[in-house]
Amino acid sequence: MLTDVTFWVLAVLAIAAGVMVFRFDSMARATYALLTSLLCVGGEVLLLGLDYLGVVIVLMMTIEMAIMAVFMVMYMMNPAGLMPMTMVHNAKGAAAICLVVFAALATGILLAPWPERRGKPPADPTKALGMSLMGPQMLTMMTLGMALFATIVGTVVLATRRGRYDRFGDDLGGDHVVGPGGGAGR
Amino acid sequence: MSLELFLLLAAALFCIGLFGALTQQSIVMLMMGLELMLGGLIVGAAAVWHFIAPAAADGQVLIVIAVTVMAVEMAVGFAVITALFRAREVDITDMAAELRE
């Protein structure tokens, strides 16, 4: 009973907040509506018995959205939404596409012969996840690690304005920094 | 609570996100749509783990992957926006498309 109520509250909140993301004029509000929606997703995951992943989703989404808000404010012409304007293209076509996709997904969900539940959840799903990632799913874990590392390098290269010549001048072997800005060895 | 309900919730979140990703002109808003789609994916994966195969950890691994993809997507997206904006003062998809010409 209680779990049913929790499910419905979180589900309605997640969907409502998700819709509001694209209806708010203020970028800060849109970002935090998205955070609300994703926190509800984390709540649903907790409800399904995945304690660790649910809390991790809460943790990661909070941090992500806090940083996202900075970029939202930085790159939108009208971050506080004091002068409302629409920045959308092809809203009707997109709405039609989304309705069709949803209808197709819903039909699939309702008509598919879902298999019976096999087995029982382990006593400690967190441990099962860890054993799996460090055992049979090791390759997945390593790929994720490599992807994250590549992301760190790639984003820094893309986002920084300064190259190494800007920092060290023509003499790359020199140990003093000539260019402006921060970084180690300033 | 049943598998169907959770999957319907997942589909709804996915479609709202899809709508955002298709309509929004601002690249940052587009990314918010993508995040919402991945949120739907997470709900779906958790539901399938719980209702179909709780004994295997594969559903959990899928969630880990989805969360990582969200982080990577955001980091790369912001880096690309920053690079685009530095180079051309562009922060809208339609304007980025015109750069071709």
Add this chain to the structure above:
Amino acid sequence: MAEPAPLWTALVLPVALAGAAVVTAGLDAALSASAERGRTASARDFLVRVAGPLREGLRLLVQQRRRTKAADTVLGRLGVVLVPIAAVLAGVVLPLGFTAVSDLDVGVVWFNAMEALAWTAVWLTGWGPNSALSLIGGYRFLAQGLAYELPHMLAITTAALGAESLRVGDVVSAQQELWFVVRMPAAFGVYLLSAMAMSFWGPFDQPTGQDIAGGAATELSSADRLVFLGGRWLLLVVTAGFSVPLFLGGGHGPLLPGWSWTLIKTAAVLGVLVGCRRLMPTVRMDRYMKLAWVVLVPLVLLQALIVAVFVLNR
């Protein structure tokens, strides 16, 4: 091993944390007053000085609320109330002796998630009033968060690694023989630094710094200000309190019962933090960022490696 606590403890927790926060703030204020106006003449004088923050709180309650033009009141208020709420939610896993309000399976991660919530709350508070100075304060805290959060996460992960469990109760019972502070001193040091940085207090008070007229709290008045600044003391008490089960053996200790050891150790950690605030100058967050990423992260990683090797050979 931790026992489950009755439900009423959930109601007592905020009151107890607030009491601890008032006492800490009072003693800190008394120290400030002695530094400014000389030593106290009598015990009564001392008590008056200790009650300073309490008087200030009451004054704020009756103060008229100030408004700014085109403020985002909803988000601003949300940020203000989220600070103490996040602190109390994080306090749910704090064991008093060996009993926590809720000893969650993933208590360590839960604590970290709630801290992250407080982190965004400060930005919201800065964003709300539509004022440049308070927004600068909010941004400063975001930057500071990027600096302290990474070494901090690795430090608490190291403690969980040493106990081979994410449950706070298990972390405490793993320290029956030897406190983790002996086994992982670097992680403990980093944790104390980030405890101050997290409650944007002491050497890390740039987000609410004097140079930007109070930063994120500039435009707050009346009850808002009380809730926000009170929430900051709550955060400090909770983060200081969490170092006890993580590194200082929780309720373990000779003679006295567990709960009193927890209180004594928490008071000692708070004393050290208050001392740090008096001895250390304010650190700019970009400087701390450099220190955190270039020195502290590798240091804690090395610490985690040592602990991991130790755990494997046990």
